[in-house]
Amino acid sequence: MPNYLILTEKPSAAANFVKALGGKNGQFDTFTYTITNLRGHVMTLKDPEEMVSEDLKKQYKSWLIKHLPWNLNDFNWARTYIRQRNLRTGKVASTKQLVDDLKKEAANGYDAIVIATDTDPSGEGELLAWEALEAIKWRGQVLRANFMDESVKGIQTSMQHLRDVSDKNQDGEYIKGESRNRWDFASMQLTRIATTAAKKQGFKVVAREGRLKSVIVWQIYAQLEAIKRYVKKPYFEVKFKDLAGHIFGRITPEGDVIPWRFDSKAVAQQDLLQYHESAVTNERYQTRTQAPGKLLDLAGLAAILAPRGFSAKEVLSTYQKMYEAQVVSYPRTEDKTVTPEQFNELLPKIDQIAQVVHVDxxxxxHRQPRATHVKNQGAHGANRPGENVPTDLATLTKFGASAQAIYEVLAKNYLAMLAEDYVYDHVTANLTDYPIFKTAYNVPVQLNFKAVYDSQRAIKVDDDDETAVMGQLGPTAQPYLYEGANKKPQAPSTKWIMAFLEKHNVGTGATRVSTLSDMSRGTKAMIKETRGKLTLTETGNVSAVMVKGTWIASPKITKRLFEMMDQVGRFEMTMPKLLDSVTQVVVHDMPIMVANAEQLETLLGQPKIKPKRPVSEKTTGQFKGEEITxxxxxxxxVFTDEELTKLLNGAEISFEAKSKRGKLYTATGTMAKQTYKGRTFYGFKLKPKPKK
Structure with missing residues (x-):
């Protein structure tokens, strides 16, 4: 009986495998096993200068534009351990120990290692597993467990259908993940170009550029500029209105010139004199139906929740925790439908889910599969409720601030598919004396799915009021002067940018959300997200100006790059050919970025001068037999000479100090060796307050 080491992506996944297989080790199906886990990526590509020969190190370390573009054939694509700083303690931790532990475990005579990381559309799960296997120099058999979710059934099914992927170069998902990883690494050149060129103009920011970041930041910048340039231009035209308030107007022709629309109110009033009250005629009612909207992806979910104050980062983090508890389905899916099997698995839980989210x-x-929503294709299936149904929404708060909202929207969106079509009467009419003046509106007959959830309306970007005027048509309508204006560009929002990326088919829903989250994180954030409204930081503005007219900011080019990465995974394109596209983008964009940098001050104003932090005066002395500074x-x-002497002698001192909030207090402490952000130093250390 073969003995397998099952390698999961993270501790929570390992716990789900333990639950599904009956223990951390044991026997399942026709093999024995032991379960272990990674913690996401444990290896990363080395810095550029560390992946080239000695004579090229100086060139590849330099950020000077004259050394670009890189020759990617110079790289050996070697990896190293990941070192991360704990923001709270300042200590730097490495993944080396985790890799060493895996290597030690793998030496216990296993017949194969089973890759049981996420089946990710980008190949990320495959990549991080192979990074670990290469790090421990595993040369034995490698099997792959592809699970659609971390449910007991999903895991057990995947372990009964293992695939041999021992030759990683024939593993399409690995090739896809590795090619994407190398492409993104090589695109670092664009950040170097943009940052170096901007700094020459006095803008000292790191202008992060990338295949989705640059598209997003440019679109936000362009929209904000369009709003700045907007000038309201009123216009006037004749329309008719009946007693109930139904509006009769002429169909606006395509093109800029509309003959019956006037800039001058006086001219429009003259035109109004040509018209008189007219009877309403040709009143027609046509009963129509509308099917439920499509199932939401992570981008649509984030767009809906953003106005409620939940950032992309919050939604992404909370959703992941909910998935690990099987409360919702796999987050990083490309699917927008579910399979018949997935539909049938959730069907017995429908009434229970409806009760949680208060749906009648x-x-x-309509509990039969809809052809528009249930198809014999896909993998993880669209985002939806998971197999573990909560007793009520309040129990979900442990996962995060947005957990209740995530579940409510996902559940109602899924349940809407099981309601009947919306039924409405489409009403049309025109005027007897002026037949070109027409009206059209909808009258609800049966709300059906709209009484559960209307995803189309929820993700709609336009703020136009769609409230239909009710009441009896006619019998006559009076002419009046309607005043309108050219439409003001909409303020950038999470919903707006997600709709743009969806329209241009750029990236998966999960990729869009994770990128937006990354762009708004940390001191080098490019955007600010406030209740769904998006603005740019100084870094974001510089990054945007730098990519005007570039390929890296083109949604068309970015879409093609995603397609090419998929082709590599299907062995329809080689990795070298894909990586050639990085060089093409760099060669094309470099002169454009250099020229754009010269416009930075004109477009953004003078760069901000960052105040220099005052440097504290230092002194030296003997402390515990060692000379310290x-x-x-x-x-x-400022310590007195007496206080300095006491500190060096190890004695405790006290003095009046002021807190960050300006409150006076007595500070008591001693000299101590301390660590901050990985740097060791000596200095006064405040004695903690005694616990009450």
Missing amino acids: TALLT FAKEWSGH
């Missing part, structure tokens, strides 16, 4: 089950009468002041208090 009497509305859920330390600051002569602490929190604005």
Whole structure:
């Protein structure tokens, strides 16, 4: 009986495998096993200068534009351990220990290692597993468990259908993930170009550029500029209105010139004199139906929740935790439909889910698969509720601030598919004396799925009021002067940018959300997301100006890059050919970025001068037999000679100090060796307050 080491992506996944297989080790199906886990990526590509020969190191370390573009054939694409700083303690941790532990475990005579990382559309799960296997120099058999979710059934099914992927170069998902990883690494050149050129103009920011970041930041910048340039231009035209308020107007022709629309109110009033009250005629009612909207992806979900104050980062983080608990389905899916099997698995839980989100089950009468929503294709299936149904929404708060909202929207969106079509009367009419003046509106007959959830309306970007005027048509309509204006560009929002990326088919929903989250994170953030409204930071503005007219900011080019990466995964394109496209983009965009840099001050104004932090005066002395250097002041208090002597002797001192909020207090402490952001130093250390 073969003995397998099952390698999961993270501790939470390992726990789900333990639950599904009956223990951390044991026997399942026709093999024995032991379960272990990674913690995401454990290896990363080395810095450029560390992947080339000695004579090229200086060139590849340099950010000077004259050394670009790189010759990617110079790289050996070697990896190293990941080192990350703990923001709270300042200590740097490495993944080396985790890799060493895996290597030690793998030496226990296993017949094969089973890759049980996420089946990710980008190949990420495959890549991070192979990074670990290469790091421990595993040369034995490698099997792949592809699971659609981390449910007991999903895991067990995947372990009964293992694939041999021992030759990683024949593993399409690995090739796809590795090619994407190398492409993104090589695109670092664009960040170097943009940053170097901007700094020459006095803008000292790191202008992060990338295949989706640049598209997003440019679109936001362009939209904000369009709003700045907007000038309201009123216009006037004749329309008719009946007693109930139904509007009769002429169909606007294509083109800029509309003969019956006037810039001058006086001229329009003259035109109004040509018209008189007219009877309403040709009143027609046509009963129509509308099917439920499509199932939401992660981008649509984030767009809906953003106005409620939930950022992309919050939604992404909380959704992942909910997935690990099987409360919702796999987050990083490309699917927008579910398979018949997935539909049937969730069907027995429908009434239970409806009760949690307060949906009337009497509305859920369409419990047969809809051809528009259920198809014999796909993998993970669209985002939807998971197999573990909560007892109520309040129990979800442990996952994060947005958990209740995530589940409510996902559940209602899925349940809407099980309601009947919306039924409405489409009403049309025109005027007897002026037949070209027409009206059209809809009258609801049966809300059906719209009484559950209307995803189309939820993700709609336009703010236009769609409220239909009710009441009896006619019998006559009076002419009046209508005043309108050219439409003001909409303020950039999460919903707006997600709709743009969806329209141009750029990236998966999960990729869009994770990129937006990354762009708004940390001190080098490019955007600010406030209740769904998007603005740019100084870094974002510089990054945007730098990519005007470039390929890297083109949605068309970016879409093609995603397509090419998929082709590599299907062995329809080689990795070298894909990577050639990086060089083509760099060669094309470099002169454009250099020229754009010269426009930075004109477009953005003078660069901000960042105040230099005052440097504390240092002093030296003997402390515990060692000569040390330390600051002569602490929190604005300059130590007296007597205090310095006590500190060096290890004695405790006290003095009046002021907190960051300006509150006076007595600071008590001693000299101590300390660490901050990985740097060791000596200085005064405040004695913690005694616990009450």
